[in-house]
Amino acid sequence: MIRLLIADDQALVRGALSALLALEPDIDVVAEVGRGDEVLAAAMETHPDVALLDIEMPGIDGIAAAAAVRERMPSCRVIIVTTFGRPGYLRRAMQAGASGFVVKDTPAAQLADAVRRVSQGLRVVDPSLAADSLAQGESPLTERETDVLSVARAGGSISDISRILHLSEGTVRNHLSSIIGKTGARNRADAARIAEENGWL
Structure with a gap:
């Protein structure tokens, strides 16, 4: 079983993701949190294999939460799931140690497949976002x-x-x-x- 933590500040979205992914025979949702600053504590308590994190959350954002999880629990892989498909977010998420980056309108079966692939040590990135990120290049700001x-x-x-x-x-x-x-x-x-x-x- 793949142990999964879900973090999203919108209770409806969090509940929907949890319900959909819990239907998969090989995925067990072990924790749900609504704030970025709750992610690390929940991960330390429940030992997920994969953390599915929204970007825009109160406390700290999903990218900062991803960095904290990767630093303290390197065995836990992170997928960023976001409404905002911005190329700069993708680059920052990967720099923070995320293994996956998908947008929220990804079909449930594809999201479940992303969780499986990331848990196996693979990277999963929304293809159009990856192309946009390469075209845009790095942030010009120091x-x-x-x-x-x-x-x-x-x-x-x-x-x-x-x-x-x-x-x-x-x-x-x-x-x-x-x-x-x-x-x-x-x-x-x-x-x-x-x-x-x-x-x-």
Whole structure:
């Protein structure tokens, strides 16, 4: 039996995934959680073979949860399941150690097959998303620029950003200017929107 953990903040989606996958003769759903920051504790308690994680969850997102699970429980493989088929998300998920990346409208039989394949040590990636990711390339933002834009996205002022990230205000302004230039945005709010749409944040 493949022991499966499911994490999705939408109870209806979580319940549907659980019910559908539990119908498979070789899959046993051992845990269901609704927050990203509950994933690791549930995994440590139930020892799943595969964790099926949504990206957008409260607490921490599915990509951060995937990284935590892979670090603490390397025997547990991770599949990211998302409504948002953004190429940047795919790249970030793979960098976090995910073995699979599928979109939520994947038919149940295909999702069950993805769980089986990942549990055997294979990778499973939505083909159109993989092609988009290769065409788009890497995020143009540096790690520090990504940090700055993440804080700016929450509505932080220059002084807020500099305090939170321990940078001078001049450095923050330089980073924001670089971010706006690299994304072709009109302002930092537009840069945050572009980065989110591409899955860079």
